[in-house]
Amino acid sequence: MQKLETEISIQASAQDVWNVLMNFENYPNWNPFIKSISGEKHVGGKLKVNIQPEGMSEQQFLPNVLKNEENREFRWLGKFLVKGLFDGEHYFKLREEDGKLIFTHGENFSGLLVGILLKMIGAKTKAGFEQMNQALKEKVEKCSVADNSYHA
Numbered sequence: 180m181q182k183l184e185t186e187i188s189i190q191a192s193a194q195d196v197w198n199v200l201m202n203f204e205n206y207p208n209w210n211p212f213i214k215s216i217s218g219e220k221h222v223g224g225k226l227k228v229n230i231q232p233e234g235m236s237e238q239q240f241l242p243n244v245l246k247n248e249e250n251r252e253f254r255w256l257g258k259f260l261v262k263g264l265f266d267g268e269h270y271f272k273l274r275e276e277d278g279k280l281i282f283t284h285g286e287n288f289s290g291l292l293v294g295i296l297l298k299m300i301g302a303k304t305k306a307g308f309e310q311m312n313q314a315l316k317e318k319v320e321k322c323s324v325a326d327n328s329y330h331a
Contacts, residue, residue: 184285212307
């Protein structure tokens with residue numbers, strides 16, 4: 180298994196970040212990496228996720244939701260073609276630390292092609308995570324300042 184993981188500090192409450200993160204319908208308006216998400220957010224639900232790392236074509240996945248713990252963690256498992264070839268367990272985690280919110284965005288990759296495919300897409304995927312993190316931070320902090328809280 181190989182992992183890509185990024186973190187960013189956001190000056191907002193976990194609830195404010197969660198509200199933006201779970202408002203899938205609004206992703207096209209602010210998210211430079213995950214272009215769209217639709218589907219069922221509950222554990223066991225099926226999602227349709229479109230991502231586009233910079234310089235690459237858009238890719239679509241149909242993952243299953245593994246965890247949806249409000250204000251703490253959202254996680255899904257997707258696969259490339261068939262299970263075991265190139266699987267990705269994507270996650271968003273929120274935790275409070277020293278009076279600030281830490282947003283962790285990562286993915287655990289496994290499967291027969293993980294070494295080859297991560298060499299090809301790993302750097303651009305990690306850059307996409309970081310771009311999304313920055314856009315989320317800007318959106319949440321702007322909304323928190325303007326409204327004193329964000330309402331999805």
